[in-house]
Amino acid sequence: xxxxxxxxxxxxxxxxxxxxxxxxxxxxxxxxxxxxxxxxxxxxxxxxxxxxxxxxxxxxxxxxxxxxxxxxxxxxxxxxxxxxxxxxxxxxxxxxxxxxxxxxxxxxxxxx
Amino acid sequence: xxxxxxxxxxxxxxxxxxxxxxxxxxxxxxxxxxxxxxxxxxxxxxxxxxxxxxxxxxxxxxxxxxxxxxxxxxxxxxxxxxxxxxxxxxxxxxxxxxxxxxxxxxxxxxxxxx
Numbered sequence: 001x002x003x004x005x006x007x008x009x010x011x012x013x014x015x016x017x018x019x020x021x022x023x024x025x026x027x028x029x030x031x032x033x034x035x036x037x038x039x040x041x042x043x044x045x046x047x048x049x050x051x052x053x054x055x056x057x058x059x060x061x062x063x064x065x066x067x068x069x070x071x072x073x074x075x076x077x078x079x080x081x082x083x084x085x086x087x088x089x090x091x092x093x094x095x096x097x098x099x100x101x102x103x104x105x106x107x108x109x110x111x112x
Numbered sequence: 113x114x115x116x117x118x119x120x121x122x123x124x125x126x127x128x129x130x131x132x133x134x135x136x137x138x139x140x141x142x143x144x145x146x147x148x149x150x151x152x153x154x155x156x157x158x159x160x161x162x163x164x165x166x167x168x169x170x171x172x173x174x175x176x177x178x179x180x181x182x183x184x185x186x187x188x189x190x191x192x193x194x195x196x197x198x199x200x201x202x203x204x205x206x207x208x209x210x211x212x213x214x215x216x217x218x219x220x221x222x223x224x225x226x
Binding site: 043044101105 | 121144146148154155156157158161163202204206211214215216217218219
């Protein structure tokens, strides 16, 4: 398995609170992604990064922000969590020239 | 923008039955195609991929997929499924550019009855 960890693995929070999820890789891959997985919707891209400090929005970016200050870390922040953001969040990485994505173990987030 | 359609949302088979999961995509240019599998409680992992060359691609655990360019399809097949193949299967397409972005289908849940 690719060296990808996510923290926390599980989190319960209340509506309106900020939440930060961390993705850490040891593969030195250029691209990093954040997805959310919901029943009936498959995987939807939230944000992605194509290098340090280079990020762009995905299809469901509203209410989320990201930062990448180091190659190995990609942070996803919910500025003010809402119940609609209850989901399983997956981080993925890939390298230029090989579009295969390698996924982390996921974070289950419950917003009450 | 590209899109991916998986027509079967839930497939139920008995062990030893043959499997075919449909995947169609829409994109006008050259694409890379993938099937990922997610076993219960686990993260997604690559099953097989097509970049170029032979349109019949073989993956892990006896799975294969055929890229038919004229039909914009990349269907997944396995001649004889096992109970351990119970999982969710995702088709994904990535334009052959430098973006590294993939679009995923909504997934097909496969349940194999012992």
